[in-house]
Structures are given as C-alpha cells and as structure tokens.
Amino acid sequence: MMIIRPIARSDLARFMELARVAGVGMTSLPAEETWLAERIDRSVKSFAGELPQVEQGYVFVLEDTARGRIAGTCALEAAVGLKTPWYNYRIGTVVHASEELGVYKRHDALFLSNDHTGFSELCSLFMHPDYRANRNGSLLSKSRLLFLAQFPDLFSDIVVAELRGVSDEQGSSPFWEGLGRHFFSMDFSRADYLTGLGEKTFVAELMPKHPIYLELLPEDAQAVIREPHPDTRPALKMLNAEGFRCEGYVDIFDGGPTVQAYTREIRAVRDSRLRPVQLAKSACEEGERWLVCNTNFTDFRAILVYGATDDRVTLSAEQADALMVGEGAKVRCVALSPAHRA
C-alpha cells in the first residue's frame, strides 16, 4: 500500500537515494547527506512540537509498504522568510503618460519584494520515476492540503508554491542569462544549487534591488517570465485546480511563477470533512478516489481510498491499520480531484 507519513530519522539512507535520483534538476532536494539529515531532524522536531513556528518544516514521504521503498517526498514550511528574508519579484505596472505630448505608455517592471514573508509554503515535491502512475503524484502533493486542513493553526492564512521556471537541457535559464547573470560571476545551475542548499538569501542579496523594466530585458528573458518549466506544467495545473493562482509574483532567478491561495479557500481544504470510519471486509476497488487522513499530528497518515463516502468512510482492516484508526474513529477526507462542474 502507498502511505503518506512524516519522515523519520531512519529514512536517511533511503532519502539520500531518492535525492540521487532527483539529480541536478531538482534543487530542493540536493544529494548532500548532512543537509538531508538536518532537514529530517528539523521535520522530526516539528512533528514533535519542539520548534517555534519560524523553524517549523514538515517533510512527508510516500512509502510503498509492500516493497519497503520511499516513492516520493514533499514538504510544508510553516512560515517562510522569518529567519532570513524571502524574495520574489512582483510584476508591477508603471504608467508614463502625458496628455499634452500624446504619450501614454504602460510598462511592466519587476519589483523585488518580501511580500510573502510569513506565508506557508508547499515545497520539495519529488516522485521517483518508477511511481509516476496510479494517482500517486496527487496523493503525494495533496496529502499536504489535508494536513493544512487538519492543523490550520500551524499555518499562515496564505499558502504559496514556487514553480520551477524555464531552463534548457544544459540547465541554462533565459531569465537568468538576461538578468541575474549580470550581477554574478555564476552560472544558473550554480546559483540554483546554492538556492537548494538554503543559500538563496545570500544569492538574492546580490540581485538588483531597484525595479527592472521588463522591456529593458532581452526578449527571450521576457518571454519566460511567469512560465513554468514544461516538466512542471502538470503540477501547476493541479495547483490551479485547487485554487492556486499566480498573482504576479515570480522567482528572482528563473522567472518561474509563484502561485498562492488563501488556505481556507483551497479546494481540498474547504471541501474536506471529518467522517467516522466504518470497517469492511475488503477495500473498495472502484468508484471515486478519496484522499483520507487521520487526525493525528505526530503520527499523521494519509492514503487513497475508493468508493463513496457520504456520511462515513469505509476502510479495510489494512487501510485502517495504515491510518492507525479503528471503527468509529474520525478521519478527514476529500475527493482527490475537484468535481467536474457542468
């Protein structure tokens, strides 16, 4: 069975393996053992309630219990930018006009901002290629939304997610080449790598502080602003369906979109319900897919369940074990995907 659970210290070796598979393209999961160990440590302490909010970061893994493998990982940061500044570019409008001269020109400019300070963040999503099927991706990514729904007090009113911007196979980013490159003696892949290691603030502090008129950037750099990397498009689509929108914030390095939503308005949060568990002999194998989690903070678990759940959630013994619940216990559930509205 595929189960979402908090990462444990004993996962380090398998976490490292996953990071190796992720490779260079995935900067939020650098294959650096010390870094990963620290990340796990911070998550374990967060789940144990030992850290202040500014340090809380929750890392989840998707475990394939049949094969004892970690299939993927994702994370939730309680509040970004409270220890070191959190940077974005906000695309703002500047109008230069003179009625007398017959000039009216509207310009977009990039304004360096810390507007997302204190917001919660969805991050570090990675699925092993062997498991990119059977809705595992949705389970992995959306289980965090159920966690948000269950523990709203731990998180901000607004959640953001940064999506990887456009870069080519050599790791070169047109946005970086057109802007960041001029302020560094550094390749994009290097800057990106440092970002993954949590050095983003240092890098950000080297970026231009004053607004940048988009029209002063090369055309290929302008063209990729707000554009996700082709590989990231499905993730963006999924987030959009959940209610996340790009409100004009982009990444300062690759120009990729940052999407955001009010926590309580996220579809999976808003529509999720607490329902009692009803045990059955076997798991339902068909019908609508539901995302179900227990209400336990430290031993949080989430799985995918089939079948209708109008007033109760029918679970097999195996599923109930996975969620660590018994007959009559309350679980939180939501349809895996938004209903198609007519």
Added chain:
Amino acid sequence: MLTVRPVRTADLPAIERLAFDSGIGVTSLPADRDRLFERIQRSNSSFEHEATAGAGYEYYAFVLVDDGQVVGTAAVAAAAGFDEPFYSYRNEIFVHASRTLRVHNRVHVLNLCHDLTGMVQLCGFYVDPAYRQLGAELLSRARLMFIAGQRLRFGKRIIAEMQGLHDEQGQSPFWNAIGRIFFDMDFPQVEQAFVTHSKSFIAELMPNYPIYVPLLPDEAQDAISQVHPDSERTCQILTREGFETDEYIDIFDGGAVLTADIDRLYTLQHSRLYRVEVVDSLPALAKTRLVGNERCAGYVAVLAASQLADNGVQIEAETAETLGVAAGAWIRVTELQLG
C-alpha cells in the same frame, strides 16, 4: 578681427540660420524663430539688469562675429533648468557583494537625478565649421572670461552638456535602448518636442528608477558618456579648462555632461587684469591672446596680438577700438589653450 559680443535682436536671422545648421542634438539651440527671439530678449534683459548668483532666470547669449558676419553663438544660463528641475543621469557604482559566496561585483547604474539643477550652464553653442579652430576657442572661453569679470552674477558650479552619439539619420543608440521604449518616438521627433516643451517636462516621462547598465544593449552602453564627433573640439576646449566628464550624462542621448568648479577653471585662475597701453605696432613675436573688456552689456572679447609688461598690456589701436577701451582702462587677458 574675430569678436565675441552679446547677442542683439538684429542677430535673429543669423541665429536662426545657425540653429538650423546645428541640426540634431543641440537642443539648447532650437530651430524655432519664436523661441530664439524669446531667448534673445531674455539675454538682452539679463545683460542690462543687475543680478546676483542664484537669481535664476538670467541667460546670457553671445555671438561670434567675423567681419560683421555672425558665425557662431554660445550662451551661459545662470541656473540650469531655470525654475524647473534639471534632469540628468548620474553614473553610479553599486557593489553587489557577498562574503559568504565570495562574490564581489561592481555594477554600473544610471540614476535619474536633479543634482545639476541651478548650476551655471554653458549652452547653445554652435560655430560655423569654418571657425572650429580659433573661433570656437574664443567663443567658448569668452563666456568664461565674462564669468570671471562678472563673478558675482554666477554661482559655484558649472556644467555643459555635450552632444551624444547619433548617426546621420539621427538614430541615437542610447535613446533607442531607453527613451524610445517610454515614448515611441525617434530621437529627431523628441528633439522637435523640445522646441515646444521644456526639457524637464519631457524628462518627467523618462524611467525614474535606476537603469542597470549591464542590461542595456552593447551599442547603448558604448554611447554612455560619449561625445558626438562634431562636439569633440568643444569638449576638448572645456576639458582643458578643467571640466570633468565622468559623473553625469544626458538622459536622452547619453552624451557626457561636463562639470567643474567655476573658480578652478583655467580661465578663472589664469586670466588677469592689465592696464591698457595702446601702441602703434607690436613686436613681431607678440602673442595672440584672448582679450576682453570688463563690461557687462558692453562686453566684447577678441583674439588679438598683445605684449604683456609688468602691470600693463600693449595692444594695437584697432584692438582697443573693438574692445571699446582707451589707454589706462583695465582689460582681462588670458593665454590661448589650443591655438
């Protein structure tokens, strides 16, 4: 004899012709009769009235005359921008450094500023190309001689805008990279707009955030602080005087804006007053110098042979007559710089 004197209303047709010949880039000399007439009137009243530094509206225009023909014009404005802000880009260096990352980058930035507002401004300079050598030096420096003689009318700092780079079609690479984006106008069209609108009026439409130079196309970067070949001589005359080119540029074409402390200029430091001695003839070796009287409305400066003695200067009768001085009067004398 090459002579510089204040402009007169009767010079208008000649000035108009010079303004027309000056072409693109000399925006302080608009080819527009009404504007030129207004300038001449303003100049006349400035020469005639008492003024002190900081008053603002004074505008002193001069002409270069050869054998009765007006062959050049130049001016001094007491306060750049008059009652409006005077815009320029200040060249700045931002250091983008990180100890942690061991990165240290110096980034060239252009910052829109009003630093030069109210400074004395040399402007409206144009000479017929046939007079680019001695005539240009006389015309340009006669203004500084005038300032030396009327020191209280002027403040401490002085500037001069140099025409920036543009090609024969009037295309300016600096304008095309910045201004054009904000105006949808070609450089010559903007020059035209200057005729009917003040420069600061138009400057207010320019980007008010700093411009990161590395983001500009190469040809625009290369035009920063450059001087159009037609203005090289003018620029050379002023840099010899002690003007500096590094700090400010024109916001439209990126041309250098020269700046200096008035009292440290060569002409201010090295010109001296001498008593006139009129002689029938000067020794063959008598040097040609810049010579000017000390009047305001009756100001005249010439290039003339002279012989310096202890406190006196020997000049010929024709020179004395042109300057309107008699023996015993005080006149200002300085050496030629470029010759």
